[in-house]
Amino acid sequence: MSTVNTLIFDIETVGEDFDALDSETKKNLTHWIRRDSDTEEEYKLALEDMKKGLGFSPLTGQIIAIGALDCHKNEGAVYYQAPGQRNPEHKEEGITFKQMTEADMIRKFWELAARYQVFVTFNGRAFDVPFLMVRSAVNGVRPVKDLMRGRYLYQNSPEALHVDLAEQFSFYGAVRRKGSLHLWSRAFGIPSPKSGGVTGDDVGPLFRKGRFLEIAKYNMGDIRATRELYLKWEQYFQF
DSSP states (O other): OOOSOEEEEEEEEEEOOGGGSOHHHHHHHHHHHHHHOSSHHHHHHHHHHHHHGGGGSTTTEEEEEEEEEETTTTEEEEEEOOTTOOOOOEEETTEEEEEOOHHHHHHHHHHHHTTOSEEEESSIIIIIHHHHHHHHHHTTOOOSSOTTSOSSGGGSBTTBEEEEHHHHHTTTTTSSOOOOHHHHHHHTTOOOGGGGSOOGGGHHHHHHTTOHHHHHHHHHHHHHHHHHHHHHHHHHTOO
């Protein structure tokens, strides 16, 4: 295993309540649905899909959990939102769970990032990092590392090498089907974070029900699985 400081990380997000949005925003988000729908049923289905997808954009969603794991120590933390609750900080299996606001967890992440040179994600280049950078700006926090610089590893800065395993395992898209975190974990015999009964689709409903710690523990599963996959990549794919 490389001795370079390596941080595994993952975020969870949730969308705004569509019904609470102003009329202009609703119009902006839905005008194409009416145009592209041939029937009222198609329109309703597309509208529901759009509402469920608000958490995929930093313009209509926010970060509700950030998991960060030191690859070598195999210890880390999950910072998570829990509106209306006051949950004490606690530790499980080397992971500290700490309740924070979105702005505070973003600040904490970048404080950690300043001490690392290698950053590992699964699909982070397509989702986690762009979302994180935009939400950082929205919250008035300046990122300390450019984790989007150059798609290929040789283009990255030595001070901020971003290894996106989804891109590495698909050879930068040369393989038609990239495979999900669950499928790659399954293939390598790694416990999948989805095996606990929670998936990414459950995060929004769980958040609305106030089951914030369940989301944080699901996030812990993601960073654990990502670490194990990174070790496989480092052993068999890195040259």
